[in-house]
Amino acid sequence: MNPFSYGTIVKEPYFFDRKEECGRIIDTLSGGNNLVLFAPRRFGKTSLVFRAIEELEKKGFICIYFDFMPVYSRESFIEAYTKAIVSKQGNIQKAVKALGKFAKGIRPKLVFNQSGNPEFSIDFTENKINEKTLGEILDLPENLASAGKRFIVVLDEFQEINKLNGENFEKLFRSKIQHYKNVNYLFLGSRTHLLSDMFNNKGRAFYNAAMLMQIGSLPQKETIDFLIGRFASSGIQLEQSLALFLIEQAGNIPYYIQLLAHE
Template sequence: MKELNPFITKGYVSKDLFCNRETELKILENNFNNNIDTTLISPRRMGKTGLIYRFFDLLNNKNGDFITIYADIFSSRSLEDFIKLLAEAILHYYPEKTFFGRKFLQIIKGFRPLISYDGITGEPQVSITYQTPQEKELTLRGLFDFFERQDKRVMLAIDEFQQITEYPEKNAEALLRTYIQQLNNVNFIFSGSKTTLMLDIFSNSKRPFFSMTQYLSLKKIDRKTYCDFIVRKFEENKRTIDDSTVNFILDWTLSHTYYTQVLCNRVFSSGRKNVDIQCAKKACAEILQQNEEIYLQYRQLLTAGQWNFLIAIAREERVTQLTAQNFLSKYGIGTPANARRLSKALIDKDLLLSESTVDSVYYQVYDVFFMRWLQEIYSFNFRKPSPESHS
């Protein structure tokens, strides 16, 4: 039997392969028990989806008398897309052969859906034709009413919820809020990776979802906890990894969940029984080499000014004062206004991350592997951009 790599890089397998998040799980469980909806916010790949599935697992193992559904609406561009993805999520978790799936199919027959299944993945695909905007709204209400009428409580997680701000239907937020606030049998996790947009949706007094949820910000896993987890998973597979190597891994990945899992996965896949720093460094080099084509494509898509600004941020690793004179002078960035303009453009492209702490706001390259690649390539041959490249 093939040995299972314990460092999962996508999805959720089991609680044994899930690292910690006990505090966050207690908050989610307490919110659910007290009929409180949750706004879950963190940068991409910090582990939001894994946490949601772990919470579903916890609920169903404690009682099992719940309906748990996860819908990722990242690809949605309209209310019609939202309905489609929600319907597909229901059929994914409760196929038509299940009791709940049959009940769902019966209720949506009135909306004249076309249901098919992907020939490769087997995933359900739902298509509904609308004659008027009112029909679309009735379908959405019908889905929520269906949840409300179930004899089991429903836990519905909607990921990348900030997408609703891009819908052409100007009343999308108000419509969703109107339907959601009438539900007593359904609890929600509204998850998102765009912190500014998510906070505006739920904390702006002029918007429909104002003060409707409790916030939960997902941060990095405690370093000692992550160290212990990594060492334990190697030991469980009759391997060893010394503390200095684990610390090197967490330093190199900035303890960011996804990048840590990927690097540990690569190190584990080497088959080495006794893992040392050289083994970890080799895995780092392999990862950067495999991703190099992607990073070179970024170079073609950015202006010279944007590219050099990213290099500057990468070399500093974390910057708290983008407009500080010493930072501007060191990398030939120009004026504070130019730094602000460049940072906004790169944040909009999801290449630069802006995060707030109690004391300040810091900036870093969003993709940790990309940051390490930039540091590797430009550690000695960085060239200040010419004044005309400030764009």
């Protein structure tokens, strides 16, 4: 098997380093703060966050990962977001009941798939999604959090929230999250200037809503060790100078390092 992997979320043994960054993410969120993580495309944001989620779950947090990229409307947001929340509740029947109690603008239900297993699905009670329904959906993690169980909600490609009617949604979301006691958010995205404007521009709703963190390239020495070690696992001896050449050719971007090494 090829000892390198690229283009998907990577875990060990394809993932290395980022220990300090991972520790900072865990400390910030478990300390009750929100965080926004910036990095250009292909630097390893999502993989790093999945690593942090593993650790946070071990500490007892309920972590929801949600990607804004495929969202194209308020309806699709509500469907995918409630699904992500329900998937983290142990008992699906109980979760459906709880959703019905807290979100009156939707009708949650269980449908049975071809294999006979129950699957979560929703209908909308109104033709048009209003602010009240949207607010109820945003409130769900706070309402579902129980004694001692806090939620961490990870919103990937968060800048894409603009697709959902721009400023109003942003304002509603911000006004909601500042009151939550049992939920913290990790925002991340790859369109750095858009995300940065959301959190750094005084005129925007999310101004000062989260601590900022930037990740850079992976450190050179660790990358060389990783390359040499992974090649060795395939019985190939890689010269240090060649590992360095490969890193340089890849512009020191994690994705391209693994792509080149894979080839």
